[in-house]
Amino acid sequence: MQKLIAAVAAGFAIAATCGTAQAQISDNVVKLGVLTDMSSLYADATGKGSLAAVEMAVADYGGKVAGVPIQIVSADHQNKPDVGVNIARNWYDNEKVDAVLDVPTSSVALPISALTREKNKININSGGGSSDITGIACSPNTVHWTYDTYALSNVAGKAMVKRGEDTWFFVTADYAFGMALQRDAANVVKESGGKVLGEVRHPLNSSDFSSFLLQAQASKAKVVALANAGGDTTNALKQAAEFGLVQGGQKMIALLQEITDTHSLGIKATQGLIVTDAFYWDMNDETRAFSKRFNEKVGHMPTMIQAGLYSATMHYLKAIEAIKTDEAPKVMEQMRNTPVNDFFAKNGKIRIDGRMVHDMYLFEVKKPEESKGEWDLYKLIATVPGDEAFRPLDKGGCPLVKSN
Template identity: 65%
Template sequence: MRTTLLAAALAVALPGMAWQGVARAQQAPATTSQKISDGVVRLGFLLDMSGPYADVTGPGSAAAARMAVEDFGGKVLGAPVEVVVADHQNKPDIAAATARAWFDTGGVDAILDVAASATALAAADIARAKNKVIVFNGPGAVRLTNEACSPVSVHWAYDTYALANSTALATVKAGGESWFFVTADYAFGQDLERDASAVVKANGGKVLGSVRVPLNNPDFSSFLLQAQGSGAKVVGLANAGADTTNSIKQAAEFGLTQGGQKLAGLLVYISDVHSLGLKATQGMLLTEGFYWDLNDETRAWSKRYFERVGKMPNMSQAGVYSTVTHYLKAVQKAGADETAAVMTAMREAPVDDFYARGGRIREDGRMIHDMYLFEVKKPDESKGPWDLYKLVATVPGDQAFQPLSASRCPLVKK
């Protein structure tokens, strides 16, 4: 009954997203390519538009998607391309119901991002059942390419294994051998704590404890006191978005770093550092899959994005642009929007753009590309509001991400 009510509510709440899109598709001119199922290529984005991840996905990811469609010319195989956006409110049941409605009656051909891991896992189940392409840039749970992998899913920007394998390893090697985790209590946080703990222990370190924190929790005082009392050299923040910025702010208020403990932000976006300021974040090590100031290509695209959005893009938002472009190229190559043909074309073609060079999609759905270990600059090192990072190391994709030999994906042949 709950699912039925949600679907009915969505039919009322999302007329401009799914239902009006169907009307436009039915009115498509007769000259539109017959290889496109309903005359329109419709791309869905299930994002956090108003919650704790709105700043790191949300309107910025939607803007990146629209940029990609415009740069592609607005059409593929003669058919118009539309971007459909919905706010899942960080609720898996809403994400699942929206994905089902989009695929069943909304004319959506593919979902090319779902913000947050729990909602992504819910939408992934629907995409698998409906045999529709789904790609992830916002979520990080590595189980998306392990137990939850499928022939129709791709994990694009980053995952918890790559973050842990870069940030945690560098922190342990720098002397941070004892850890305490402050962990967001849902799929992403749990995976990130598990992967980082494994790296710490494998390199001679110890995990002294952890505490689970509800999503979008405003008060971290009791959790930070536990971290402070643990005596751990490193307090690992296995969270994201507003939870990360709130925990870093309150850690400064409690004097964690002044007392000798070091914060390790296991998922920190450029928007988080910009919001917190260099004084609060200087010296922090973090891992990203993209930075606007890496080279001429990243600077040129990011300047265009900034002119539209008013801030520099993060790795998930830049990843959305890369994903949309790759998907549309695959439709063009396949000569149709049929799922199997498009997935084959996506897997066969390398990802060569400003986001990734020589990227490739493995059989488990993981898009392999280089990751980057950065250190946050000191205030006197920065030349401007968004000049925030200095590159410490480039981690090759085949070293950054989980090896296939360790995969739990049933699609991987061993």
Template identity: 60%
Template sequence: MKRWILAAGVCSAALIAGAAQAQISDDKVKIAVLNDMTGVYADPTGMGSVEAVRMAVEEMGGKVAGRRVEVIFADHQNKPDIGASLVNKWIDTEQVDVIVDVPTSSVALAVQDITKRKNRIFLISGGGAAQLTGEACSPTTAHWTYDTYALAQGMGKAGAKILGDSWHFLTVDYAFGHALEQSLTEVLKANGAKVTGSVRHPLNTADFSSYLLQAQGSGAKVIALANAGGDTANSIKQAQEFGLPQGGQTLASLLMFPTDVHSLGLQAAQGLVLMDGWNADRDDDARAFAKAYMAKTGKMPSMIQTGSYSAVRHYLKAIEAAGTDEAKAVMEKMRATPVNDAFAKGGKLRADGRMVHDMYLMQVKTPAESKGPWDYYKVLTTIPGDEAYRPMDKGGCPLVK
């Protein structure tokens, strides 16, 4: 009888130990960074986002809940079918637990559909369409860094007063650009400005001449660049060649990154106004992350790269708190815990997937104002998160009761 009781006890202990180990699937946490590695968004995302994610993993000692953390990555080439194929393979055959970054909103929307159906967490830093936390929302998505609604709110309210009362759009022709144009148009009109029209260009185009001539011919006081990455830099360069600023038209970039300004140079970019989700000079935490990242890469991180770091860091801490990597349990802990790190202070993750944090209206410094390499921005105003982001009950997310 004693031998039977002892054997039963050993067996029970083994079962308990096995159950505890099973809380972390496949005995590891696997993170997949998916973005543009070689195209128009490679500078603000690309391998820079991979490095930022690795920094978050390193802060955790390379482990979470006693299990190792693995980081993989791939290039979606800004194509939804390629992005979807990679994510299906990662989840079905490589046991990936979380997808990170994903610029190009059309790709992000395709990926979100997959992660929602397959119960995987999706940490969006690069994709910007507000639709991601609207009618397309998912219980396993955290939209971390910015969205088209917040960009439009900041630029529209201030821009209508400061930059001019007539606007014309130069818009990249896919979901991100369309959403940004629509959102900003609504804000501009609500603040007394008129929109004279828009012209749309393909993603990653080299020649903006015909589009800029149409914008120039509109006579609008402000040309709003509803694009990003290399498209923004190229459109600004060519707008100067065609004399739009010299003719009195102001260029307003709705989404720019430090690498864009670095490429243009302060002489060309000075005075441009833009929205940003991260202020690298906000406090000691932000400055320390920027310094550490630059030591590794030689570049100032973009808000997307810093957002990827922050989202993964918060995710890993949530796994520790939950004691499991099961998606919905981790998301519950992520929503319950404020975000306080190098990216955001007092950030909060809502039921619709939106992470609410402060946004910043920035202006590019003049060469005389800059104190050195990568010192490019000054803050015109800080927009509190609750004012920047769409109210949760206005987006059409079916998760909102």
């Protein structure tokens, strides 16, 4: 009888322990929301490919974490801040989403980061670019994973001015991302000894760049810098070719150009273009293996945003597994305390301001005769260590740095 009582008591103890462990995962599920651009100018660089990258990570992880299932929901924010915030608010309040991922378009990304802090959830941004996300608008609940306007500008700007391309004219998307990209690039140009001769701003998702490019051409600047992205970049580059800017002796630089943009334009039209990127599919065996799987699933090689999302999702899930809870502050602390080592980043680190610091790369688009295949588009010019590529921790104005 004593043995029976002891056995029953042990059973209750085990059940209680399991119940306690299980209760650490809210609602007995880890739910991820992929908030992205499914239908507009960033759809190729993010969109369905971003969702696919998260799905691949969850599948590779086994579909469960800390003993509970992982679920994914997704939505198109249409590049509208109000739409994005309403979706995220509903996810947090009613659908019990634990983390929102991707969020391209900085005018959407910034309020989503603020909302996530209010709701004490987690935001892992891969698609948004503004360096303000880890600067004046930093949050203890947001990680900025893949790139930002400072790194894009810093890597490309220094290299171009060093080569003698020291007068610049900016063609800039007129919203948070474009203005941050121009600001950061202009600062780098000036600090490196160059000059900014002028700027012009265009509406988001423009189809006609003729008046903007004519102003850039008339400036006689050595470099015409496109501080935009996605469809805006491809449209501007196509029309720049029609106006003969490069033939006239000016250099074109796309401060944010995804591999899908280069592929869409074609190597003949983009040869010699300088591109800053956080990822390229053909770097090593690891990048090639992931990219081959992604290509088979999606139909194109992954952009840095999409590759970054796979990496970020895995890091998030590993953090939950390690501490057996999805409580946001604890998961964020675990993520910051754990180096990122995968095909996307080696010895990556998440700083207190939310910036994930990793190497960045400067590429030049190959000439047609140099390319050996459809996606063989880039040749590596330089690898820039993360601590050199990204803004110094004490220079961004993040309040968390002062209080840390």
